[in-house]
Amino acid sequence: MSLADSSAENKVPFRRDHLTRAMYGHLAIYGIFLYSFGPAQPLLREEQGTSRTIAGLHGTALALGAIIAGILNTRLAHRFGSQRASWIGIVVLSIGILDLITLRSLPSTLTGALISGVGGSIAINSATTVFHDHLSTAQAEKAIAEGNAVAALFGAIGTTTVGLLAATRFGWRGGLVLALIGIVIIRIFLYPKPSRIHVPNPSGRSSGTLPKHFWIGWISIVAAVGIEFGSSFWAAALIHLRTGANASNSTLTVMVLALCMGIGRYIGSRGLHKTSIDQLLIIFFIITAIGFALFWTANSTLMAFVGLGIVGLGISMQYPLAISRLIRLSNGRPDLALGRASLGAGAAIGISPLLLGFLGDHIGIQKAYLLVPALVIVGIIAVLASPTHTSSNK
Numbered sequence: 001m002s003l004a005d006s007s008a009e010n011k012v013p014f015r016r017d018h019l020t021r022a023m024y025g026h027l028a029i030y031g032i033f034l035y036s037f038g039p040a041q042p043l044l045r046e047e048q049g050t051s052r053t054i055a056g057l058h059g060t061a062l063a064l065g066a067i068i069a070g071i072l073n074t075r076l077a078h079r080f081g082s083q084r085a086s087w088i089g090i091v092v093l094s095i096g097i098l099d100l101i102t103l104r105s106l107p108s109t110l111t112g113a114l115i116s117g118v119g120g121s122i123a124i125n126s127a128t129t130v131f132h133d134h135l136s137t138a139q140a141e142k143a144i145a146e147g148n149a150v151a152a153l154f155g156a157i158g159t160t161t162v163g164l165l166a167a168t169r170f171g172w173r174g175g176l177v178l179a180l181i182g183i184v185i186i187r188i189f190l191y192p193k194p195s196r197i198h199v200p201n202p203s204g205r206s207s208g209t210l211p212k213h214f215w216i217g218w219i220s221i222v223a224a225v226g227i228e229f230g231s232s233f234w235a236a237a238l239i240h241l242r243t244g245a246n247a248s249n250s251t252l253t254v255m256v257l258a259l260c261m262g263i264g265r266y267i268g269s270r271g272l273h274k275t276s277i278d279q280l281l282i283i284f285f286i287i288t289a290i291g292f293a294l295f296w297t298a299n300s301t302l303m304a305f306v307g308l309g310i311v312g313l314g315i316s317m318q319y320p321l322a323i324s325r326l327i328r329l330s331n332g333r334p335d336l337a338l339g340r341a342s343l344g345a346g347a348a349i350g351i352s353p354l355l356l357g358f359l360g361d362h363i364g365i366q367k368a369y370l371l372v373p374a375l376v377i378v379g380i381i382a383v384l385a386s387p388t389h390t391s392s393n394k
Contacts, residue, residue, distance in 0.1 A: 018190060019083070019130065019134060020131070020134065020135070020143060021190050022186060022190040022191060023086065023127035023130050023131065023143075023147060024143075024146070024147045024150045025150075025182070025185075025186035025190050026086050026089070026090055026123045026124065026127045026186070027123075027124055027127055027147040027148060027150060027151040028150045028151050028153075028154040028182065029090065029093065029120075029123070029154075029179050029182045029183055029186070030093065030120040030123060030124055030151060031150070031151030031152055031153075031154045031155035031158070031258070032154045032155060032157065032158035032175065032176075032178050032179040032182060033093065033097060033116060033120060033158070033176065033179045034120070034155060034158075034232065035152075035155030035156065035158045035159045035175075035232060035258045036155075036158035036159065036161065036162050036172070036175025036176050036178070036179065037058070037100065037113070037116070037175075037176065038059075038229065038232040038353075039159050039162060039163075039232055039235070039236050040162050040166075040172040040175070041055050041056075041058060041059075041234070041236075041237075041353075042055075042236050042237050042240070043162075043166055043171075043172045044058070044109065044172070047104070048104075048105075048106050048109070050106065051357075051361055052234075052237070052356075052357035052358070052360045052361045052365075053354070053357045053358045053361050054106070054357075055357060056353045056354035056355075056356065056357030056358065057110060057354065058109065058110060058113045058353075059113075059229060059349055059350060059352070059353030059354055059357075060349075060350040060353075060354050061110045061111075061113035061114040061117060062113050062114070062116065062117035062229075062349050062350070063117065063346045063347065063348070063349035063350025063351070064114055064117065064346065064350065065096075065113070065114045065115065065116065065117020065118040065119075065120070065121060065346070066117050066118075066120075066121040066342050066343075066345050066346030066349055067342070067343055067346035067347070067350075068117075068118050068121075068346075069089070069117070069118050069119075069120075069121030069122045069125060069342050069346075070121070070125075070339045070340065070341070070342030070343040070345075070346060071339070071343075072118075072122065072339075073085075073122070073125050073126070073335060073336075073338055073339030073342060074335050074336055074339050076088060076122065076126065077126065077129060077335040078335075082126045082127075082129040082130045082133055082335070083126070083130055085122060085126035085129075086122070086123050086124075086126035086127045086130060087123075088122060088126075089118075089119045089120065089121070089122030089123030089124075089125075089126060090119065090123050090183060090186075091119065092115060092118055092119025092122065093115075093116055093119030093120045093123060093179075093183075094119070094179075094180060094183055095115055095119065096112045096113070096114070096115030096116030096117070096118070096119055096120075097112070097116060097176050097179055097180055098112075098180070099111060099112030099115060099116075100112035100113070100116065100173065100176055101173050101176050101177065101180075117346075117349070121342050121345070121346070124151075125335075125338045125339065125341075125342050127147065128144055128147075128323065128334070128338055129334050129335050129338055131143040131144055131147070132327065132334045133334075141277075141320075141324045142269050144320045144323060144324060145265050145268055145269035145317065145320040145321075146265070146266065146269045148265050148316075148319060148320045149261075149262050149263075149264075149265030149266040149268075149269060149316075150262070151262075152258050152259075152261035152262035152264075152265055152312075152316065153258070153259065153262030153263075153266075154182070154262075155258035155261070155262070156255050156256075156258035156259035156261075156262060157178065158175040158178055158179070158258075159175070159255040159257075159258050160255045161174050161175040161178055162174070162175040163255060210329075210330055210331070210333070210336065210337065210340065211329060211330075211331060213329050213386040213387075214326060214329040214330055214337070214340075214386075216382055216385045216386035217322070217325050217326055217329050217382060217383070217386035217388075218326060218340065218341065218344050218382075219344075219378065219379075219382035220281065220322045220325070220379045220382040220383050220386070221319070221322040221323065221326060221341055221344050221345060221348075222344045222345070222347060222348045222378075223285075223348070223375040223376070223378045223379030223382065224315075224318035224319050224322045224348075224379055225319065225344070225345040225348035225349060225352075226348035226349075226351065226352035226371075226375045227288060227315060227318065227352075227372055227375050227376065227379075228315050228318070228319065229348065229349050229352050229353055230352035230353055230355075230356050230369075230371060230372060230375075231257060231308075231311060231315065231372065232257060232258075234353065234356045234357065234360065234365060234368075234369070235257060235295075235308060237360065237365050238295075238296075238304075238365050238366060238369055239298075239301070239304045239308075241364075241365055241366060242298055242299060242304060242366070243298065243299065243300055243301045243304055245301055256305055256308050256309045256312060257308050257309070257311060257312040257315075258312065259309075259312065260308075260309040260310070260311075260312030260313045260316065261312045261313070261315055261316040262316070263312075263313070263316070264284075264312065264313040264314075264315075264316025264317060265316045265317060265320060268280070268284075268316060268317040268320070268321075269320075276388075276389070277321055277324060277325060277328070277388060278325070278383050278384075278387055278388055278389075280317065280321055281317070281318065281321040281322060281325065281379075281383050282380055282383055282384070284313075284314050284315075284316065284317045284318050284321065285314065285318065285376050285379050285380050285383075286314070286376075286380075287310065287313055287314035288310075288311055288314025288315055288318070288372075288376055289314070289373055289376045290310060290314070291307050291308070291309070291310025291311035291312070291313065291314050292307070292311055292369075292372050292373055292376075293307070294306060294307030294310060295307030295308050295310075295311055296366065296369055296370075318379070322341075323338070323341060325383075325386070325388050326338075326340075326341050328388045329386065329388060352371070352375075355368075355371060356368050356369065356371060359371070
């Protein structure tokens with residue numbers, strides 16, 4: 001896209017119609033789920049009496065779900081269209097959430113995490129494709145950032161609910177109940193009728209190879225998602241270790257991570273296209289590193305709170321920017337790019353929390369958390385090696 005085209009697009013009013021708001025709602029539901037279920041891992045581990053490594057398998061189950069969703073992405077988009085595919089994902093997600101709410105055994109919660117990972121990833125991948133089908137490129141990128149801001153802000157509500165209910169008879173699963181309530185609200189008040197009847201492309205679903213620069217850029221989304229999920233799954237455990245806060249209060253403190261992610265995404269969506277998308281992503285990686293240094297060395301709940309808030313600001317735009325970069329590097333095939341991105345996100349979701357849990361069991365959670373700055377470095381290198389303005393990605 002030329003600068004002139006981008007400038008012209010930015011002058012067109014941004015349409016937040018029923019369809020756009022409904023897709024924001026889908027992102028918000030997955031945000032509530034992730035930031036209820038992820039920070040509750042220490043509570044679930046205590047409930048089931050497992051090690052950190054075993055508890056980390058829930059992240060692996062989510063990851064496998066995201067990988068399955070990545071494989072299915074282009075097939076569902078071709079057969080049903082992105083709008084209906086997103087709703088299919090929400091229905092599957094609700095089945096997984098019901099499993100996690102009603103069942104208690106380790107095999108059951110792992111199954112629930114797997115189903116939720118499949119459904120949630122299908123929903124957000126398809127919603128992102130809807131933005132690109134429904135809006136201009138510049139507006140779609142803004143919608144991705146805004147939608148993820150909404151997801152993070154509602155995720156903060158989910159995390160807060162977990163922390164407040166953890167010590168009551170309702171338990172941490174109250175946050176998951178919020179997600180189900182949200183699905184009903186979206187279905188009643190925001191559900192848009194498909195803008196047009198979907199007719200599968202007679203030439204078949206998107207397929208083929210993607211440019212070399214796409215796959216280099218793909219590494220940045222692995223790093224970004226690894227940082228986000230590693231932080232959300234095990235930050236409460238590090239806060240407990242460093243400050244002595246109980247599990248419930250530690251989980252509640254993680255609320256600031258999701259809250260600052262939401263704030264950062266909202267502010268970041270306003271700054272898109274005012275500077276290079278590559279430079280922006282590098283800046284947010286650096287902010288994450290600064291926040292991590294404060295969080296990792298914190299000896300008080302207040303310092304941990306401040307450090308984790310800065311980490312949240314840094315994480316905030318990493319995923320939206322990394323996704324937008326991959327779509328730019330995909331030669332106009334967003335559904336194929338998002339399917340491949342989901343494979344990378346799935347790998348990160350599976351490896352990061354599990355590896356942190358494994359290392360935490362063997363060398364301590366504080367040393368294990370050095371994985372985060374390592375991922376920051378990898379992410380920055382991947383961005384530098386796959387500039388979106390280069391002609392070699394074509």
